[in-house]
Amino acid sequence: MAKVAVIVGSIRKDSLNKKLAGALEKLAAGRLQFERVRIDDLPLFNQDDESNPTPEVGRLKKQIRDADAILFVTPEHNRSIPAAMKNAIDWATRPSAQSAFKGKWAAAIIGTSRGRISTAVAQQHLRTILSGHFTALLGSPEAYVQFQDGLIDDQGNVSDEKTQKFLQGFIDSFAALVGAAKPKNNT
């Protein structure tokens, strides 16, 4: 089963995006194995330390390297991605010869917020940032999930059937991409 490293851009305790990641994990069960990547204990990115990073950065890069694909689950902070998300990406990609994204093909982006924009603008920034790193960045469906109270519980259950179907479709497309994009000789 393909392994997916999941990076949630919010580090607050009651993050809506953590709930969304939980729902996706449940919907992907049996097809994609989700591994949450911890990012809340990383230092702020400093290029001076990229060749000799902290153990937390090493752990981040290893988790990413061990995965077949990456799923980015992002909130929108001030019409862009959170500092925590950018921080994880910057550490993961440096130094460039040792980028943890090297050899990865597939990635997908999703995000949720309470507003109608539902992270649409942040996701465009994230696409720009990731486009230099992934050959296969899931283009469709775009997933701008508007969160409402009770939409997803802490066990990853989705209360609204329409949303559940949409998220299932997102996972179907992502799983197909992960399968298709993985080179046959890459075990």
Place this chain on the structure above:
Amino acid sequence: MYNVAVIVGSLRKDSINREFARALAKLAGPGLKLDLVNIDALPIYNQDFDADMPAEARRLKAEIEAADAVLLITPEHNRSFSTALKNAIDWASRPYGKSSWAGKPVAIAGASGGNVGTAVAQQHLRTVLGHLDAAILGQPEVFFTFKPGLVDKDSNITDESTREFLRGFLNRLSGWIDLISRDRQPQAAAA
């Protein structure tokens, strides 16, 4: 004289953007005082601490609020602006209703070794600052390709045409602060 808080987005010791910032500070005439703001001790932004912000974040907000304008000088990391800069901007924008950015005159510049000269990073930055209702200086765009020797060890810019261009940038910033502060604070401008 206007006080400009300068936030350099790179944390590394030999940052070319910090070198660039120091050169700008030196180039600025008597009407503009540029002071670097420290952002390297901020924790990573976490909304859970909005109600009880870390001292470093409160200090950052106070420095931005005390300044007449903010100059953001960003590297380009992965085709966007740096984590350190996003982190500083997010802290200063919170808690909700108490953003330090609303109405603040802001100028953007950035340097890199490549031809893109941070042009893509700066577009992301404009999106964020527009949302935060900062008064963003539009022109000139400063996409600075940093070549060895362009700034000497005493922070002098060695090339005359570059010096002229950057002097023009600082003059525009000064005029922009005039305009915005006249618009927003009529009494202060008349005094």
